[in-house]
Amino acid sequence: MLLAEGRISRLGGEIAAPEEATIIDCGGAVVAPGFIDVHVHLREPGREDVETIKSGARAAAAGGFTAVCAMPNTDPVTDNQAAVGFIIRQASRAGGARVYPIGAVSVGQKGETLAEFGEMVSAGAVAMSDDGHPVASAHLMRAALEYARAFGIPVIDHCEEPTLSKGGSMNEGLVSARLGLKGIPSEAEEIMVIRDILLARRTGGHVHLAHMSTRGSVELIRWGKERGINVTAEVCPHHLTLTDTAVEGYFTNAKMNPPLRSAADVQALREAVADGTIDMIVSDHAPHHYDEKEREFADAPNGIVGLETALGVLLTELVEPGLLDLPALVELMACAPARVFKLPGGVLTEKAPADVTVFDPEREWTVDPSKFLSKGRNTPFAGKVLRGRAICTVVGGEVVHRLDS
């Protein structure tokens, strides 16, 4: 493969390298279209002590991602064109993965009035979401789906019925009952999943369902897709690999929203990525300062970092045991996100952007959060031995990450 002027210039067969070319030997590794993570929290502006666009973009590159979409629950909220422009400008200087902003659905993510979708899209926003908060009002969600149609962008919903989940800090089940922690029932997610699917049917808008965590959600998405409703969905590596038993001992690095669920849910989600019901895998990378997690479970913040572990976890837990083959993994991590979010990349063809991920599926490594490029250290996978790692990440023809160099 020959990359030149930011694009893939030649592909396949014998290619005579120009004299000035840098040659990267990818022997034994997999060369894939650059991975795209459409769900990350980069914390800038507002919490630059926890993550910046620069540290997040570099962590993404280290994890094999050539592009990420930044959620708008920053401080101030990314709910206007100036805020979107700020992220684009910071990202252009970050020197890692590309960063595409996602704008807020509602002003201040308060769930009251629609934010200015049109202006934000003009400034570079690729989707709208109140992620971190559900769009509680069905009326507002309906209006958002209708209004977004003019701009051809998805509305991403964090599905959570707030009166059911109120005060909850983990999955509702035997573990929560034993630990004395208020549970969040699966239905808190599923009620909003079916609401959003029905509203997408009514409006013709495109709803994208964030971080799906339950078997019921999978069944409802399948129901919607069978009827041709414009619904897409994503799932996180932790929901594909861990259950609520990881919370035992009040382990705050296993606390996220939606919470880790049951083994039956994990099984259903694995089937859903294998059969295409769920379109893509995202990290929901959510860095927190270490002392924010060092506290009583119910008071600890939700979320874990994931950019630098996602690929290794998926290769180890899904590909290695044969639940997913490599083409399917590349579809879930690169092709589908590019197609669904209408982003450049996601393909390896001549003239396509030179966004390439090279990974070694055999490479063994131990997760050591102190070595993360992300400022966040909050991961339930610390100390885990993983098999498979990105060894080279190329964005627009530039090498932005190289393991062992």
Add this chain to the structure above:
Amino acid sequence: MTSALGKDLLALEPLSSGQIRLILDTAEPFKEISERAIKKVPALRGQTIVNLFFEASTRTRISFEFAEKRLSADTVNVAASGSSVSKGETLVDTARNLEAMRIDMVVIRHSASGAAQFLAERIESNVINAGDGTHEHPTQGLLDLLTLRDHFGTLAGKRVCICGDVLHSRVARSNIWGLKKMGVEVAVCGPRSLLPNAISEFGVTVFNRIEEAIEWADALNILRLQLERMTAGYIPSLREYNRVFGVTRERMDRAQRDILILHPGPMNRGVEIDSDVADGDNSVILEQVTNGVAIRMAVLYLLAGGRPELAEAAKHGGER
């Protein structure tokens, strides 16, 4: 020295039946100390204990304090209001500061489930859980077991029903684990909206109606109904609660046999329990309070490395 209980007492769920029996047996000789004119033995002389109460408590705090003082420990009480906690200090900082003062034990009461374990993992001192959120209240569970054993002689095969707001009750969880480990048949009874959805997975019988529980049980442990459960939408009214789930004189009169009545306190008379029942012949509610001091003395003594066979000797001022 590692005690027979390990470093801490955080919950009954992880304890073995042998460990529970050890605590109950160790409490026996300590009961007598509280009956003396001079209620003090030197078993914990020189030990420093902090009673760290982040949540209001009267009887549990006083019970621990008496247990500590009767064993001659030096004690300090810290209440959340008026301390650095109310100034926003985190639990981990509070813990580190206490540790820096070279204390031996911490008794902690906290509104967050897991708070006692959190503290125990971060300090070297022994930690005793005096109630963490809706998780466990192990010394309450133990004193309930001791009270039941006093009356039944043996626990195995007896039937105990825990009545009321199991969902929000740390007393219920400690009772369920403690009773089951000692071979007691356990049931719960209460409005379904106040039972955990997963309750059947605890290995207990569930009664929908209090009449069925009374028909079945040898003892009822009646939980306090927090008055705020009504405003939070779990039950319609306290009046209806009493009429449908209350342990009333009329219901008890229909029982075929004597049923022991326990309540961890403080009681809402006329809500979960009628005064006639609370003050009746089968009520052991005040014995629970008396046993509470002995149980806490036993736990303090064992965690401090006291040898169970020497508890009798310790009573007379001997070595630990």
